[in-house]
Amino acid sequence: MVTVKETHVVKPAEETPSKIMYVSDIDQINPITHAPTIYFYRSPSFSSFPIMVEILKHSLSKALVIFYPFAGRLQWTHRNRLQINCNSLGAHLLEAETDARIDDFAPDYRPTSAVRDLIPSADYKRPIEDLPLVLIQLTKFSCGGVSLGLGLSHTLIDGQSALHFVSEWVRIARGEGPEYLPFLDRTVLVQDQEDLLPADHFDGSDYKKPPLMIGSLNNIEERLKETDVLMLRLSKEQIDKLRSKSNEENKRPGDLDRGFTRFEVVAGHMWRTASKARKHMETQETALRVVVNIRNRVKPPLPKFYFGNAILPVIVTSTYGELVSKPLSYVAGKIRAATEKVTDEYTKKATIFLDKQEDLSQWRYLHVVGSTQGVFYGNPNMDITSWLTLPHMEGGTDFGWGEEDHFGPGVVGFDGKSFILSDYSRPGSAVVALRLQVTHIEDFKTFFYEDILN
The missing domain is CATH 3.30.559.10 (Chloramphenicol acetyltransferase-like domain)
Structure with missing residues (x-):
């Protein structure tokens, strides 16, 4: 059984642009859910779980300055399309613990319902404007290992963009600073409908x-x-x-x-x-x-x-x-x-x-x-x-x-x-x-x- 001990709201460490951002038509057909991924660390070098939580909070707040749309919320337009309200309401980071051991999941780490419990989820019956776009859960196992469960809004990113975000977050956590800044303007995918007649x-x-x-x-x-x-x-x-x-x-x-x-x-x-x-x-x-x-x-x-x-x-x-x-x-x-x-x-x-x-x-x-x-x-x-x-x-x-x-x-x-x-x-x-x-x-x-x- 997984028990969530505390939930932290992590906002950008600095002021970020406050604006409405366009969401492309290619974004629009992706699920409004959070794409769930999982990382297992069998023997982390830090034995202090609270220190690990602080590392994640501090580095995430800095990463959200660069990837500031992730700190916002989705909202509906009059066309039943989605757009991003860059309002800096922040990501949610959960501290959790379980009596389970990593050996209960190894060696194949099959994505069962037990693995799903290690990843935070949202209540999709709530208004979409209330749902964080980034959900994170750090879970401590009884064996001393930890898992990091991520839920990233699939409306905003695909796999390549998700790994870009994680890689820069990781670099910040290690004190190395960001390496490659994201290109955030999605209007590059807007097409001039005068150029083509796709109906034909x-x-x-x-x-x-x-x-x-x-x-x-x-x-x-x-x-x-x-x-x-x-x-x-x-x-x-x-x-x-x-x-x-x-x-x-x-x-x-x-x-x-x-x-x-x-x-x-x-x-x-x-x-x-x-x-x-x-x-x-x-x-x-x-x-x-x-x-x-x-x-x-x-x-x-x-x-x-x-x-x-x-x-x-x-x-x-x-x-x-x-x-x-x-x-x-x-x-x-x-x-x-x-x-x-x-x-x-x-x-x-x-x-x-x-x-x-x-x-x-x-x-x-x-x-x-x-x-x-x-x-x-x-x-x-x-x-x-x-x-x-x-x-x-x-x-x-x-x-x-x-x-x-x-x-x-x-x-x-x-x-x-x-x-x-x-x-x-x-x-x-x-x-x-x-x-x-x-x-x-x-x-x-x-x-x-x-x-x-x-």
Whole structure:
């Protein structure tokens, strides 16, 4: 059981601009929840928990001067869009303790409900103007270790921006000062609607609802089925085998002239494996949702250290029969084709398409655990997020008490949702965190490894 002992409101250490900030259309389709991540420190060099809390408070107050939108609050506009009120109301930092030990979570640190208790959450029934954009919880374990649970507003940032914020906060905590200042102006993503006529050339297919199970009128029954999270490791050798086989299969005139990436082959392998484990009918349609980083795909590229969401979703569709009968290179090629269509022109058209939508709520509820609203990528579909290319901080997330023993997602929200993480303890290896319906888990694990061997 986790007990919260005290809650601190941490405001910027200095006066910051007081203004309303624009939230881009790309930000608008992200969940209004807080993206949960977790850090475990087995043997922190500081034995004094109160000192660790003070280090976090002092350094966070300085970090919020630089990242001052994070100290504000969201509010609704007349168009049912969101904007940021930079009012310096501050972040919330919780002190907590538990009788549990870190060994209760190691070695795989599976993001279960017990892990979720180590990360602060907000009451989303309250007005959005009341919700802090940064939630932090430092929890002391009975073994002497600690965990740091973060909840950062997904409306404001994607994974790359989140790690930028954490890395600068860490540097400040160690007395080194900030290294790279964030670029905060989101209006660089505003598009001139006179330049393009997306209605003629953009069908919005990446924003349509995914397929349902054959014979179903909605996805409510699938949402209600029992699910659980599994963590599966892929060694460098296993990933190399997937890549090598796919690249060999693909050596035909007119095909791709460069090898498949780790993400393309692992995501393709996961999608095929999930369909096999779910035992779909041959004609069952299935969709895979992935997100694409647009920072270097737009012209000119977004400013370095752009602070916001710079990702767009793309949808790959197939049928069960096609996925299992075609080679992995075919599936990986479909994923590549979908991601490569995200160009500067595509981004502009997608942004204008979103701006013209009266209601964006169906996408905002995508990742809400237990939600029955909006788009759902559970059975027969999948949603795969890659953390393989997220920047890794040299020395880890060391606030002055040592490098973390584990960093990962705090929640894998729904059936079909998954993350592919780099395993920094084993270069070239990866970890897959995946939530599936319980009845499909054992088959997934079996096919996942057997298909690599075969």
